[in-house]
Amino acid sequence: MEISEVIKFLAKTTPFNHLSTAELSQLGKHIAVYYYQAEDKVPTNGRRLLIVRTGVFALYSDQQQLLAKLQEGDFYGYQQLLTDLTDADILKCEEDGLVYWLDAQMFHQLRHQFKNVDLFFQRLFSRRLHQYKEQQQNSRFTLKLHDVVQAHKISITPQQTVQQAALLMTEKRVSSLLVEQEQKLVGIVTDRDLRSRVLAQALPANTEVAAIMTRQPHTIDKNAYLYEAVQLMSRFNIHHLPVTEQGLCFSMITATDIIRAQQDHPVYLIGEIHRQQSVDGLEQCSLHIQELAQTLGKQQVPAHEAGHIITTITDALTQRLIKLAMQQLGEPPCVFSWLAFGSQARMDQSLNADQDNALLLEKEPVGEVELYFAALADFVCTGLARCGIKLCPGNIMASNPELRLSLKGWSGRFARWITTPTPQALLNASIYFDLRVIEGSRGLFNALQQDILAKTANNDLFLLHLSKTAQERTAPLGFLKNFILEQDGKHKKGLDLKKRGISLITDLTRVYALSAGISEVNTRLRLKALAETQVMDSRDVQNLLDAFDVLAQLRWDKHLQELQQGHDVTNLLDPAQLSALQRHQLKDCFAVIHEAQSSMRYRFSREL
């Protein structure tokens, strides 16, 4: 006999959510229910699968180190069931709760019977859950016709005259007409037909449309992909294609429509940016960034690529603004490099990023040089702000005179951070260690970067302090009501995906990259370089890369959703909005970060 309370719970718990009711009720028969009270120790070597129903359970290593917090829908015991090894872990109840114990026989039977159940636990075990995909997954899709054409049918009957057709086309400002007889498509008439089949043939204005139309035109269903329409058009050398919906006419798509549909392609937007002659024009262009983001979302462009594209656009805006400033201010008095820090430098900008930039000058910023670049920086920074890239609240901007320095000036400043590091100074300074040149002299920039890397590589004291600041914040180990939820200015609560996740990976990757003198700035490229040079273990790197991608993807999807709903874009995630799988994946990521932080601590303190 099954108990619906138990079955209902299993039915919404990944990976059992794919089982049928009959299978679930079989499963239910192999369950024993136990109630634990806070402080109770849970036996860990019972050769059974523990499923948390309610309450919170903390998992400690034999060295009393907190490994994870388990709550509703979480599992324990699969480790031993899969490997037959015993474990010295300690599992302790923290908040009274119920657990379901599933016996080993049923656990193995399910694994053999259902591939996704097996895969789920294997992945969970190897911490590679981010590679587990729900079975019914949406296929990758690109734009479909109904995304770009509206129901906009302009039609005429075959018995009407060519003059009527010309009048209708003029009135509706279209270059083609659908010819319909009793709701059925019988042909099309285009501008070109009127020219070559009527005028050129000297036919009278009262000629019937039927006489000159293109009969039985190619059509395409509105659910087809846009690229299928392009293929049809180029294959048959046509520029007009009737779009049908369940066999009936829906609209017409033209080659021009297709070109227009591609306009929110990033290449198009970047080209537009470089053609603008005024800040107003750039501001207009920047309004399309959000549309572009949504298109990227629809095309399921992965988050890290989307971050790259968004950075490229910020770069283009910056470059164009510098050009416009130079048109206004005249030629610069010396060579300069416009630098970007932080996410723009790493090329993983998000939609809510603010400005982090500076100027590196060939000459000391005094007199004429200072006046010129102060004006240039003001122009560019206010221009960027108008284009939606907010001013930096910490004033890390080229418009700040302290951030307009010569090579000697910058070199000295980095030297101070590197040779006499204090944790507080480093906490503020770590952002400066991710830098990239956006415009101006590359040579000047390279001189600075090489100088920095030469000072940081193998500099144990500096690396120790930098690694300490990279551990100031930790990833949450459990989703405990108030434990991890943070507030933003608007008193919204949530889990900060950036502060508690993405940044932690960025920070620790930076420490390793600087220790090894790697000049890459992008976090993913840094990690790959670290694996190639064997500074880090390639498996650890893969885990970090996966965790980074999962977190970035969650944030990107969330930002897109907020855009679509017209909300402000924030990094605060409401854990209640997550699916069970996402929750598992997120916990997985946090565990990966946690481990990477501990090995970093070990690595950089030991070498001192």
Next chain:
Amino acid sequence: MFGWLKLHKEPVNAVVQQFEAVAWPAADTPVSQCRFLVLDLETTGLDAKNDHIVSLGWVVIEHQEINLAKAQHLLVKPPVSVGQSAVFHGLHDKDLSKAQDLADVMTELLQHYAGAVFVAHHASIEQKFLTMACQRLYGRSPKFKFIDTMQLEWQRLLNRGKVVHQRDLRLPACLSRHHLPHNQHHHALEDAFSCALLLLSQLKKSRNHQMTLGELTALSRG
């Protein structure tokens, strides 16, 4: 002439005898060692003399674990229409067509669970109906002893200095107080399961972690 009556009565009565032959665990048995049978009945009314059992649900607790493999939900053929009581338990006459005879159900219960500690929420109902059923079927009933989770809850709240209303003691209210999952109330098996969860929680929450069956019985009597 009426010898067949006697013959018929003999083996059936044996069920009661066998049940009585297995004693409850000794009073000094730790509750963690006890086997509990947590039971719930749905009936056509509250009067054991005139109303009838329509369904029985039970779960077994061994070593403080509810073993779902032994969970049972049995429908009973009532001698009369379930009438208006269907509103509560959701069982209509048509559902009961596949139900079993009360005799079969009772025999299964008594044969398998002699020596188990019976538990119910507001146990006087279960006690009265089981007693009446045995008297009707076997001519005589064993003395059913129950641990009553409602009484336990009442004691618990009194000890904490609470003013206790009747409504606070109803099963759904108790489940909420113990942060236990709820389900369909007035379904014999679901309620038996809920009652078992409540008992486990009550046992854990008592300050006496080495509690014996004797102490539990005393608490249950109030």
